[in-house]
Amino acid sequence: MASSFSASWLRGDPRALEFLSDRFRHGAARAEAVAAAASRPMDPAIHDVLVARNARLAPSPARQRNQELLARPGTTAVVTGQQVGLFLGPLFTVYKAASAIVAARALAEETGRPCVPVFWLQTEDHDLPEIDHCFVPRSAGGPLRMALEHPDAATSRVPVAHRHLGPGITHALAALRAELSGNPHAEEHLALLERSYRPEATLADAFAEVLSALFADEGLVFLDPRDPRLAPFAAPIHRRAIEEAAPICSKLAERGHALAQASFSEQVHIRPGSPLNFFSPDGLDGARYRLDPSTTPGTWSLVGHPQGASVTTAELLSWLEREPLRFTTSALLRPILQDSWLPTAAYVGGPGEIAYFAQLAPLYAHVGLPMPLIVPRARFRVIDDRVRRLLDKLGLSPDDANAPRDELLARLAVRDAGEALETPEAVEARLLSTFSSELARLGERMAAFDPTLAQAISRTDKTVRRGVSRLVARYGRSMTQRDQTTLERVERLRAWLAPDGAPQERIYSLPYYASRLGSHAFTRLVLESCEPFSGNLKDLKP
Structure with a gap:
């Protein structure tokens, strides 16, 4: 049976450290990572897009200062991210954001270089059934499940950036209000959710509005890779993924074999010869399909396409030139895109992300990027x-x-x-x-x-x-x-x-705990309890 990579890595198992260094534990290594990131300033054009995206959020002087810092050479970033789940998805979304904020503070204090926390809104995925619902505990009976109830959720292949909440959000909010209305801070938290989670809003916009409000004082900055203005800057990464698919997959397959030999499994399966990106043949907001090499040279099958369609390399590159937003990243390509755009000193991840970073050293080397520090997110258990x-x-x-x-x-x-x-x-x-x-x-x-x-x-x-x-x-x-x-x-x-x-x-999701303790009180408790560069499980005892 394969071992859990992330658990072994956190224990300092030498087998795991062969694949992913625990540099985050050592001050000298952290300083080296910050210096390397500081030498890669953010492209001013990408920064302009980031500023415009954050301007759609409620004003925050701290976020404004952090955006200004990102424009200056020598500033670095601590990045984390998550799928844009209903009502922020599981509690660990809040823990991730807090971990990035605390790690950025710690790196800035240690090195004297400015460091900004950035939240990557994972809007390129199409896994709607993973994020269209959430749970809250109840005093009696099992958890209460709330869902958007999109009729096509199980079959949709459209990036979630283009999915609106729809009428189901009204029923989800009503169920939440009925369950939580007796709690002391329910009205305050429900009002925050109801302002953002509207039928006409997208999952991504509602998610960003609520999370930005919770961490407004800490200046958490948001980046959405599906912003159309960013698509031209993603095109070179997608081109390499297509043109160099064979050597990239070969190196990743070797890595996967080595992991298996060490009794670890691949977190992300490598399909032989397949690019690490998806293509949407029917338009910018259309269904996305993985590409597999076909029996005809220079031709790719669209995996899962209802008509079994295919596309040539020449056609892909032509679309990439004209409409780069038709292309989206896979889990293994996303970090490369992220660290091409941002001066990333560290990435804060959960167990699954730690496991797929164990696969990624060959890809970072192939594209000539230094891998950032990989920092485990905070883990908490609320004992109310x-x-x-x-x-x-x-x-x-x-x-x-x-x-x-x-x-x-x-x-x-x-x-x-x-x-x-x-x-x-x-x-x-x-x-x-x-x-x-x-x-x-x-x-x-x-x-x-x-x-x-x-x-x-x-x-x-x-x-x-x-x-x-x-x-x-x-x-x-x-x-x-x-x-x-x-x-x-x-x-x-x-x-x-x-x-x-x-x-x-x-x-469980945030609403129950926020309605009992207060949105900002709970967020403050999490921030104060975060230990940078730890990853140990701690109990929160409000």
């Missing part, structure tokens, strides 16, 4: 008053909620019953211990004069083990159902901290 009360009543720690449900219930049953009950594991071990040793002794005595008895002994062993396993499972279920109050509390605790067994930050 409701969670604290449950933990106190159950006598558990937050980490206990990560245990499998039945295991946790059995442990509580044993603890509460004192010595009267054994754990299912202890019962199974005790029942099998004597049986196994006696059966083995019988087998040794009989082997000399009846070798055929070995098969019967083996069958008996398997039969008894299956029977004991069924008995112990029933015993465990009886223990878990013994105390209905405890059962309900454990279910609620796991729903708050580990919904469906996943980290809280990957499932």
Whole structure:
């Protein structure tokens, strides 16, 4: 089984460090990365587009200052980004933005060079079902799911930059208001969402408006790669991706093989000979398709096209010259585009991004760009008053909620019953211990004069083990159902901290926490709790 690259990397596993350096941990390496980024000033024309895009947001003196800094030679950037999910998507979106802000401050203080936090709005993807919904916890029952309910969400291949929220947003906001209206800061946060999330707005615009409001005082700057004015600056990257697809894929495939040899898997699959970009044959806001080399030289198949269409290299390059916005990046090409436009000293990423940066060293080398520092985003678990009360009543720690449900219930049953009950594991071990040793002794005595008895002994062993396993499972279920109050509390605790067994930050969205604590109070708590260049899981205890 392949290991988790990001977990191994954060632990400092030498196998992982062979593929991605942990330079972010070392002050001298951070200074080198900042110096390298400072030598690559931002193109004034790209800066003009960035300023125009940010002018659409509510005014922020701090953002204005940071934009001015980006125009000056020697300024660097700490970049992060995320798909533009409904109501900001999972909580880790806020944690990413805060991590970039805190890392930029730290690098500026360490090096004396100005460093600006930049949020890359990932609007080129077409994975609408990944971002058209969000969840908030409820005091009873499972999470509340809100979605835009676009009828074509599952089949749409249009970049999400061109998707409007539509009438579904009205129903989503109503469901959110009905669930959260009793919380002390609900009105303030819901008003912020309702100003931005309007049927006629795009997912990207609403996302940027809310996130920029939360971090207005910190001057977070936004960049949208689907801005039509940026398309000509992306064209050279797309041209290289097409013209040099074979050598690029060959190098990335070698990297993937080396990762596999080290027991890691590729985060992004490499398709042999395929460019790392997508093409929209039907227009700037049309469906996007990956390109695969066809059997005819100089021709590419449009993967997933309903008519099985193809396009020649000459046609692609002609479109690239005339309408470069028809081209979009894949996950592996996006960092190259980002670091061609920005003086990136560091990129703040989550576990998945860390894993695909492990694949990217050959591509950075191929295009002649230095790879920035890769910095793990902050990871948090919110322990609010409701969670604290449950933990106190159950006598558990937050980490206990990560245990499998039945295991946790059995442990509580044993603890509460004192010595009267054994754990299912202890019962199974005790029942099998004597049986196994006696059966083995019988087998040794009989082997000399009846070798055929070995098969019967083996069958008996398997039969008894299956029977004991069924008995112990029933015993465990009886223990878990013994105390209905405890059962309900454990279910609620796991729903708050580990919904469906996943980290809280990957499932739940901001609205619940902002409505309980206040939008800016929660943001401030996250910022104050961020440790630059750490990546350790911390508990937030408002």
